[in-house]
Amino acid sequence: MQLLAASAIDAYLPIGIVFVMAVIFAIVNIVASQLLGPRADGAVKGTPYESGMDPIGSARKKFNIRFYVLAMTFLVFDVEIIFLYPWAVTFTQLEPRSPEALLFLGRILFFIGTSVVAYIYAWRKGVFRWD
């Protein structure tokens, strides 16, 4: 089967094209409705919507620390998952039940184990409690 060498940078050319198409689509949409739509402004019309109340202060207030801690916990896991993908592809190439495969399995179990310790710590600290 004659197929494109998968590592060739040419293979990513269609992705570049679709990216350019997406950017053009987005820009054309925004510009079109800027040009075609009506324009009017007013004292009340310009205020942010708050169910008819006059807004009090800016909307960009301090927010709950939980969101921040959650994002940090997410980072730990996301990076870990990305490391697992190359391992998964290599691991399946190995002979089942061979000593080498056992070594691979043991190493990745240790790696996942370190993250699971962090996960349990975060859980017991109440990172996932939102009540």
Next chain:
Amino acid sequence: MPALMGLENLTQYLPSWVAPTPAFCQIVTGMLVILVMLHVILGGCAYGIMLERKLSAWMQDRVGPNRVGPAGLLQPIADGLKFIMKEEYTPRGADKVLFMIAPTLIMIPAMISFAIVPWGGTLELSQLPFGLAKMLGVEGITVRLAGAVVNVGMIYLLAVASLGVYGVALGGWASNSKFSFLGGLRASAQMISYEIPMGLALLCVVLTAGTLDPYAIIEAQSHGNGMWNLLQHPVAAVLFYTCMLAESNRAPFDLAEAESELVGGYHTEYSSMRFAMFFLAEYFHMITGAAFFSVLFLGGWSLNPFGGSLDLPMQGGLPIVLAQVGVMLGKVTFMVAFAMAIRWTLPRFRFDQLMKLAWEGMIPTALVMLLITAVFTYLGWASSIWAGSLLCVAVMYLVGPMLPHQKNPNHRIGMIGSRFSPLVEGTGSVSSHPVAMSDAAIPDRRQGLQSIH
């Protein structure tokens, strides 16, 4: 003598860099596929909105849109025109630049993620009709019907799926509206939380298939190579589908735009085409998510769930490839309609329940499933990994009650005059001894009134 040349030598009029090599044919095919599928999906988004309105009407015993055109079929066009003709409105105090680019930031990742989906199998160019192959000099070359043939397809999917959160977070922040801000925060927390079980569920499939190439994952599920992953990996399939709904902010995970509490969520302040782009991106996510679900768990264009040899071939001429595309699109349509049926069936989660489901339910399950898959792969039992899914369900059933659970925050608050702290008869004041927190019948307070009459 170029004037005497017939059609069989078309290639000589082309510039010299256009050589009919396999790589060049693949890129040209990829661009054609992208051009066609982008329009198919955009049309699918427009008519997906129509389908959703019709489905919801059907499920609620209504008629649905039926005025614009025959049977309401021109409704999406009318909607689109209306969106373009409306005013672009920017609230006072909004960050103008971020407010403008947030919809593009959510639209672009949604639009580029479909580029690696294989919509059909391998096309043998020699079997093109009208002797086209000879004319173009592409005999013996095969191309895959995918936008881009890259061997890291699944990592591309994960990377692009993560980018959507920028548009949501920025749109919520830039609007200078409290509803938008809270909606944006909630949506970002939700999207990043559900990315982890999605990545882990995907990893289970990759671990069985041994490749990141979506085409090879389909190949492993069809034509005598093995069962569909829906049967091999049911736990991963359920996790992936749930995460897919959560990633595209679909009900029952549409907390970000919970109408009853946050008006429109992060797009409260958006109008006109900018709002339409948030809306389109949701449907784009849904369609590409359904396509990826079909590739990963429903065997792509495979027709035989049990992996028998009675199946569509992977490779063939134009009729076979078109049949493959038809099967694939049929599966995508089914999965999209399924997501819509879910939206009109299940009630919305509360935010703490949503976080609990992701972090205390789906991530432990996905981790257990990953460990079981790794051990099964080590032992060489990859072809009977469905037993691993059963084992995973059993483990979670046994271990689940032992995990530290947060208590239900929906405490029964003793409200004055409620059935938990009823008024003392005759005095008009609250009883100092609230009724025990039980579901006992409501005390009948009318008895005292009856004795007066």
